[in-house]
Amino acid sequence: MQLLGSFLAGGWSNGSGATQALLNPATEAVVAEVHAGGHDLAQAFAFAREAGTAELAQLTFAQRGELVAALAKAIHGAREELIALAIANCGNTRSDAKFDIDGAAVTLSHYADLGAKLGAHTLLGDGEPIQVGRTARMSGQHIWVSRRGVAVHINAFNFPAWGTCEKLACSLIAGMPVISKPATATAHVAWRLAQLFEPLLPKGVLQMLIGPAGSLLDHVTPADVVAFTGGSSTAQMLRGKVPHARLNIEADSLNAAVLGPDVEVTSEVGNLFLSDVVRDMTQKSGQKCTAIRRVLVPEDKLAEVAEGLKERLASFKIGNPELEEVRIGPVASAQQLEDVKAGIARLAAATEEVYGGRGEVPGPGPLGVPEGKGFFVGPVLRRASNAMTCAPLNEHEVFGPVSTLAPYSGDAAYAAAFIAKGEGCLVSSAYSDDRDWVQTFVTNAAPWAGRLFLGSSKMAAMSPGPGTVLPSLVHGGPGRAGGGEELGGQRGLQFYMQRTALEGDASVLKSLIG
Numbered sequence: 001m002q003l004l005g006s007f008l009a010g011g012w013s014n015g016s017g018a019t020q021a022l023l024n025p026a027t028e029a030v031v032a033e034v035h036a037g038g039h040d041l042a043q044a045f046a047f048a049r050e051a052g053t054a055e056l057a058q059l060t061f062a063q064r065g066e067l068v069a070a071l072a073k074a075i076h077g078a079r080e081e082l083i084a085l086a087i088a089n090c091g092n093t094r095s096d097a098k099f100d101i102d103g104a105a106v107t108l109s110h111y112a113d114l115g116a117k118l119g120a121h122t123l124l125g126d127g128e129p130i131q132v133g134r135t136a137r138m139s140g141q142h143i144w145v146s147r148r149g150v151a152v153h154i155n156a157f158n159f160p161a162w163g164t165c166e167k168l169a170c171s172l173i174a175g176m177p178v179i180s181k182p183a184t185a186t187a188h189v190a191w192r193l194a195q196l197f198e199p200l201l202p203k204g205v206l207q208m209l210i211g212p213a214g215s216l217l218d219h220v221t222p223a224d225v226v227a228f229t230g231g232s233s234t235a236q237m238l239r240g241k242v243p244h245a246r247l248n249i250e251a252d253s254l255n256a257a258v259l260g261p262d263v264e265v266t267s268e269v270g271n272l273f274l275s276d277v278v279r280d281m282t283q284k285s286g287q288k289c290t291a292i293r294r295v296l297v298p299e300d301k302l303a304e305v306a307e308g309l310k311e312r313l314a315s316f317k318i319g320n321p322e323l324e325e326v327r328i329g330p331v332a333s334a335q336q337l338e339d340v341k342a343g344i345a346r347l348a349a350a351t352e353e354v355y356g357g358r359g360e361v362p363g364p365g366p367l368g369v370p371e372g373k374g375f376f377v378g379p380v381l382r383r384a385s386n387a388m389t390c391a392p393l394n395e396h397e398v399f400g401p402v403s404t405l406a407p408y409s410g411d412a413a414y415a416a417a418f419i420a421k422g423e424g425c426l427v428s429s430a431y432s433d434d435r436d437w438v439q440t441f442v443t444n445a446a447p448w449a450g451r452l453f454l455g456s457s458k459m460a461a462m463s464p465g466p467g468t469v470l471p472s473l474v475h476g477g478p479g480r481a482g483g484g485e486e487l488g489g490q491r492g493l494q495f496y497m498q499r500t501a502l503e504g505d506a507s508v509l510k511s512l513i514g
């Protein structure tokens with residue numbers, strides 16, 4: 001059995017103690033194992049602080065960009081191998097695996113380009129000089145400078161490549177060494193990335209802990225930062241554990257999609273709306289933090305929308321993602337399956353069935369899977385009679401192929417209030433060509449969302465959909481979504497840098513930032 005080691009303090013270490021198995025979630029076969037502990041994490045932090053910080057401090061943004069570009073190239077070179085690992089360990093279809101792995105490479109490339117653009121500097125100017133004395137000679141200037149600590153990255157199980165690389169790209173360009181910890185259940189892809197990346201990076205710049213966190217957070221000091229993606233209960237624990245460190249949280253999100261009253265279901269925009277809902281229910285078996293969980297539809301179009309979604313969902317084959325015809329694989333683990341089934345049961349108590357019952361896989365069961373094996377749940381569509389008062393809809397994220405429809409009158413302010421009912425989301429979407437409706441919606445919904453996706457006939461043919469996180473736009477959301485912010489081009493560096501106000505001779509300040 002393959003034992004996955006961790007890359008810590010400049011070398012690979014297997015750890016010790018009990019082992020934890022990484023499974024193929026379609027067959028439940030063991031694909032690899034990790035030791036649950038036995039790593040010297042104090043040494044890893046010391047190594048990052050000394051070697052990693054020193055290595056990065058002597059590199060300009062452009063030189064760091066070259067390192068990040070090399071990582072993107074390494075992913076391209078190993079793309080097929082990484083896809084195979086994601087299919088075997090994450091339950092991904094080939095298309096799901098590409099979404100994760102290509103997303104990682106695209107994000108690294110974006111930040112490599114940003115590094116090149118920021119050039120041969122180590123300080124970033126923030127805004128224009130400000131006169132603070134009697135004449136402009138006595139000036140103020142805000143700058144960004146790399147923080148001198150360790151960036152601890154803790155990632156969720158659903159995007160082992162993209163999650164690892166988006167955090168890594170921002171840290172490296174900003175100049176902070178990283179200790180990265182992927183979720184254990186799907187760590188095989190991240191482990192392989194560490195193998196590919198470590199020879200390309202200066203020592204101490206990237207370390208990766210494979211397996212449970214153990215005492216990881218005990219070593220975090222006020223100079224360090226922790227970037228976390230995962231569930232809200234883990235996030236809550238983290239807040240208490242590292243109260244002194246800068247913490248970014250990307251957690252649960254009850255993302256919504258709203259069909260505007262002006263849109264015909266059979267129109268191009270109507271088709272975009274249906275496609276986006278179905279894609280988010282089925283891609284990665286609904287295990288996307290950005291997936292549409294709540295769908296608001298004008299009352300007079302709800303039956304037509306339900307029919308359109310049912311028809312599309314019925315065409316999806318469920319089973320072992322190694323089979324080409326399969327379009328929905330299993331969820332990632334037995335625990336995930338249990339959580340999704342519990343979420344469906346909670347929804348079922350307060351909503352009507354539209355499609356998929358309680359997530360039973362239709363027909364003969366999952367394709368290409370030994371009988372009784374695998375963590376499968378079929379797509380489930382429910383209908384709530386009242387969008388605002390259905391507590392399970394607005395309070396619990398079901399992290400699987402599950403979504404719920406609800407009717408409304410078409411009022412934009414009500415639609416925005418429905419977004420707010422989720423108490424903060426990563427992304428929500430609205431589909432309308434009525435600019436007044438969109439104006440009211442955006443003004444009232446934006447405070448509750450990290451990103452708003454506005455579907456309309458002018459962009460329908462070139463839309464990436466609301467579920468795709470782009471490196472150029474911020475990712476994160478208020479409230480329930482954790483209150484964090486990642487990516488967004490240059491904004492993504494700020495978490496890893498200190499903003500300092502400088503005061504002095506204007507020409508000195510200018511020479512510092514170049």
Ligand code: NAP
Pocket residue numbers: 154155156157158159181182183184185211212213214216217229230231232234235237249250251252253288289397399426481
């Ligand atoms: P999770 O159970 O909260 O785990 C997330 C990460 O935290 C894993 O790496 C986990 O490690 C680690 N962890 C658990 N206990 C820890 C501790 N005591 N100290 C340090 N680290 C600890 O979440 P998940 O099941 O992987 O992911 C599903 C959730 O993530 C969903 O709720 C989803 O909404 C959310 N998510 C959010 C985003 C976003 O961008 N907002 C993106 C993806 C997913 P182990 O695996 O070793 O336990």
